[in-house]
Amino acid sequence: MISNEYRKQSSSGGAFSLLAGWVISQGGVVFGAAYDSRLAVKHIAVDTMADLCKLRGSKYVQSDVGNSYKQVKSFLANGRKVLFSGTGCQVAGLYAYLGKRYNGQLFTIDLVCHGVPSLGAFRCYLSKLSHVLGDRNISGFRFRKLDSWSIIPAVQLSESKWRLLRLSENAYMDAFFEGITFRESCFHCQYCNTQRIGTFTLADFWGIGRHGKHFRRNVAAGVSLVIDNTDIMPTIKSELEKHAYIEERSMEEAVAEQRNLKMPMPRSVKRDSAVKDLMDRSMSLADFAKKYGYPYRVTLKSAIVGMVKGLIYALGLYNVYKTVIYKFGK
Ligand SMILES: Cc1cc2nc3c(=O)[nH]c(=O)nc-3n(C[C@H](O)[C@H](O)[C@H](O)COP(=O)(O)OP(=O)(O)OC[C@H]3O[C@@H](n4cnc5c(N)ncnc54)[C@H](O)[C@@H]3O)c2cc1C
Ligand code: SF4
Known part of the structure; x- marks a missing residue:
């Protein structure tokens, strides 16, 4: 539909x-x-x-x-x-x-x-994220790019300014996709x-x-x-x-x-510590990302991908790019 x-x-x-x-x-x-x-x-x-x-x-x-x-x-x-x-x-x-x-x-x-994930885990993530962004007030959070079919989180830092998240700033979603921060009941979902x-x-x-x-x-x-x-x-x-x-x-x-x-998300052994780590105020987002194997620092590859994506956005070609990716890949 x-x-x-x-x-x-x-x-x-x-x-x-x-x-x-x-x-x-x-x-x-x-x-x-x-x-x-x-x-x-x-x-x-x-x-x-x-x-x-x-x-x-x-x-x-x-x-x-x-x-x-x-x-x-x-x-x-x-x-x-x-x-x-x-x-x-x-x-x-x-x-x-x-x-x-x-x-x-x-x-x-x-x-x-x-x-x-629980609301408590999300709150702790937002507080770590605010710290990474220079203790700025986060007034809005968007998990998805609504005018496109993509899960690209962004934060609102002022009335008109949304900022896309990158590297360890996005560790909450990386952990979400891997299912390591879910509530325990989700692994037995009926x-x-x-x-x-x-x-x-x-x-x-x-x-x-x-x-x-x-x-x-x-x-x-x-x-x-x-x-x-x-x-x-x-x-x-x-x-x-x-x-x-x-x-x-x-x-x-x-x-x-x-x-x-077809089935609930299987429980990973990483779940044993991931929620605790996300809620641990002394663990930074970069340390969290590093511990669980998510991108946390700029590499040549991530810099090139970031530049190309930035250009695609700037030229307003994101949905053209999505159409091509959809046709030829998953
Ligand atoms: C936690 C969660 C997990 C999901 N997992 C999958 C998935 O694995 N595969 C998949 O195909 N789709 C998943 N979805 C559904 C998908 O993201 C879209 O919400 C759905 O396709 C509706 O699309 P729309 O264009 O009508 O959305 P929108 O108009 O954006 O509708 C959003 C709808 O989602 C509801 N909603 C938003 N957040 C929550 C929340 N936290 N709890 C309860 N309801 C909420 C709103 O009340 C509204 O009804 C998930 C959604 C949520 C909230
Ligand atoms: S429907 Fe299942 S997977 Fe989704 S929140 Fe409820 S228990 Fe978790």
């Missing part, structure tokens, strides 16, 4: 905004993860299209659901439609709290999920398979067109994988198609490059 309007402001194809817009247009309320003013990630409720921007963008850290389950129940009791989005375990927690599914009134999105809990499952459709029939659209700005777990799509498809491109693809293709639809 590709949203005509929201793909360039979203993590992948913008499916979340489409489904959220569909619920809001019926007077409904949408729950999802947002940053607060101190960059803690919490579930909040919004009911206008303008406020959806608070929820867009994947935040690769555990979101605090707070009293959102209670709020969902109260909105349902007042007859409002609700869309709740979160990780599989958060959606399962909501249904367990409610005790029933409220079909037709409550819609849920469970994200295909790699795993999450939701990393195709038996999904939500009304819809959303993910990045990594590999679309590489494992099945040709995909004719440009993928550089992202394509959403939407799994219709409750067979609701035929009823709402014509409404969604007013704002999006939707194409049915096979489950085999959906799973091909999506490890977290």
